[in-house]
Amino acid sequence: MxxxxxxxxxxxxxxxxxxxxxxxxxxxxxxxxxxxxxxxxxxxxxxxxxxxxxxxxxxxxPYTPGPDECTAMYLPHTDDVTADMRGVWQQCADEPDHDGADHDSGEFGWRDGDMGAVPARPVEA
Structure with a gap:
């Protein structure tokens, strides 16, 4: 979790x-x-x-991330994002504790260090 x-x-x-x-x-x-x-x-x-x-x-x-997915989140905030997605928080859809700093919600991809990104938190054992 x-x-x-x-x-x-x-x-x-x-x-x-x-x-x-x-x-x-x-x-x-x-x-x-x-x-x-x-x-x-x-x-x-x-x-x-x-x-x-x-x-x-x-x-x-941001909302509280779902427990069955990676907890990394991203806030689309740039002018090149369509109005219906700007400001809509994205949660990484990968497994918790997946390898690497790359994340993907299905709509957006981002890295932990990107502006607007919230890195994943560790998962309890």
């Missing part, structure tokens, strides 16, 4: 950052208030608000 209950945060270019949990809660609450007033489903409001923030270089916190 993974020993990564709370992922580290990646290095990002100057001017980009990860929202705190409190900031995420405030954004979500505001989006839900607006969504209710306009009859929009709240998950749609979440997606719109988080996607808009991502375009500005402000990203949501």
């Amino acid at each position: 993974s020993t990564n209950p709370t992922p580290d945060l990646p290095r990002l270019p100057d001017g980009m950052r990860i929202l705190t949990h409190e900031e995420m809660r405030r954004v979500r609450d505001a989006a839900h208030d607006v969504a209710r007033r306009h009859g929009v489903f709240t998950p749609v409001a979440d997606e719109i608000s988080y996607d808009a923030l991502a375009v500005a270089g402000i990203f949501i916190q």
